[in-house]
Amino acid sequence: MRTGKQYLEALRDNRCVYMNGEKVDDVTTHPAFKGISETLAKLYDFSNDENNDMTYITEDGTTANKIFMIPRSREDLAIRREAITKWAETTYGMVGRSPDHVASFLAGFSSWGEIFEKEERNYRENVDNFYKYVRDNDLYLSYAIIPPQIDRSKSSHELDEKFLAMGVYEEREDGIVIRGSQMLGTAAAVADYMFISCITPLRPGDEDYAVSFAVPCNAPGLKFYTRPSYAMGKSSTYDYPLSTQYDESDALLVFDDVFIPWDQVFVYKDIDLARSQFFESPAHVLGNTQAQTRLMTKLKFIIGLAKKITEMNGVAKLPPVQEKLGELATLVATTEGLLLAAEYNCEIDKNGVARPHPRYLYGAMGQQNTLYPKVIQIVRELVGGGVLQVPSSFHELVNDETKGDVEKYIRSSSVDAVEKVKLYKLAWDIIGTEFGGRHLQYELFYGGAPFVVKGYAYRNYGFNEAEALVDNCLQSYGLPVAELNK
Secondary structure, eight states: OOOHHHHHHHHOSOOEEEETTEEOSOTTTSTTTHHHHHHHHHHHHHHHOGGGOOEEEOTTSOEEEGGGOOOOSHHHHHHHHHHHHHHHHHHTTOOTTOTHHHHHHHHHHHHTGGGGBOSSOBHHHHHHHHHHHHHHHTOOEEEEOBOOSSOTTSOGGGSSSTTSBOEEEEEETTEEEEEEEEBOOTTGGGOSEEEEOOOSOOOTTOGGGOOEEEEETTOTTEEEEEOOOSSTTOSOTTTSTTHHHHOOOOEEEEEEEEEEEGGGEEEOSOHHHHHHHHHTSSHHHHHHHHHHHHHHHHHHHHHHHHHHHHHHTTOTTSHHHHHHHHHHHHHHHHHHHHHHHHHHTOEEOTTSOEEOOHHHHHHHHHHHHHHHHHHHHHHHHHHGGGGGSSOSSTHHHHOTTTHHHHHHHSOOSSSOHHHHHHHHHHHHHHHTSHHHHHHHHHHHTTTSSHHHHHHHHHHHSOHHHHHHHHHHHHHTOOOOHHHHTO
8 A cells, every 4th residue: 555655645646737838847736736746745644544454365365455346245335335435525526537537447357357358368367467566556547438529420540541540550470559649638747557448339440449458647758638727726725726726737648659569468459358348347337337336426515515505605494495405415315316226236246246236327327417417506506606706815814904894794603704705616616617617528528428328327227127117017907898898
């Protein structure tokens, strides 16, 4: 188990991160990444504290973070969920690509290694060895598994240039050379490794793009082009509590002939395996169970904030306000209930892996892109215009010329001006800042476009049960011929 300090030291590896037209020398000190890297370091320190019960003994007798656990029972799923919840609570669910997400995918891959066995090369051994390497060294993987948005009407091999999407440029005796680009590298700038593949459907002719592999973030030729930072230029954590600490950044990845040794290749020019690695193995359900656990924590945090603001403003007992709070409670309880139902009704597969039940898991995912905007809209209604009338920064609260007015006119009957502004600024960081806007977009497309996510729910619901009820009903009556003949 590594410490936060060891994690930060590992990031100083001359990785190629570009922001505002310049290469970032050190992500741990750059204002765009300092806040998120220190937040992630706290996660590692949290895991290192025995009091937090974040470790388990692996199948190989090593000690590892529970985020890497391969669940073998309902009880294991509960243990894993509790550990993931603890991590999510340390960031209030605001870090979408924390290390537990792709760790869950890797555990799923390794638990179903046989699908990676190929006559020409033993990719199963590569998957197992890499999973154990990451697990035992407590490393942080993020991923980029979507081709760039250039022309979605065409598959990768039909684009004007061959290597706009990431693909195999050259095969060598000791590995492969990757050229092109891939999205969306959330937290890529502060991860140790990237898992690269393609989760979108591929067509015949796309074989060069049907790969998956791991690549260290400082690999020669690998470049990260990050979006604008929402942490830079902010006056203080008091004014922007979320932007300054949890802006994990997103990036376009460019592979300028990046060499990948064979032992880090898991899928090679195999369209069927590129898809089955996610959906035949437990990777997709385990990874998205982590994602829904994180979302549940985030939603709880947001509605808790809404409740506190209504109490501060003295409106919490008004029936119209309680109705809105009740609606928020209903929405969040639905997500939590589906998550727990998926765990309770888990299925043990042929490899002895406990898989959360897909009906409930994908039901939760299917409502994510409508639930999150609805929660934000209700919170906007509850906080009202008060968030638009806060001092520009904490300076007005400490300046002798201004603090008297602020203390007198921006307060409530239950809290002073410092506490009131603090609550309002926290709310604004969720509903009104660039950080908040990015989170709305992020949750809308977390699992893909809405039709993709609801397609998972459609395929995994088990409509045969629902249709059987209809059949039973239809068979219980017929044409009223006998009554006509009376």
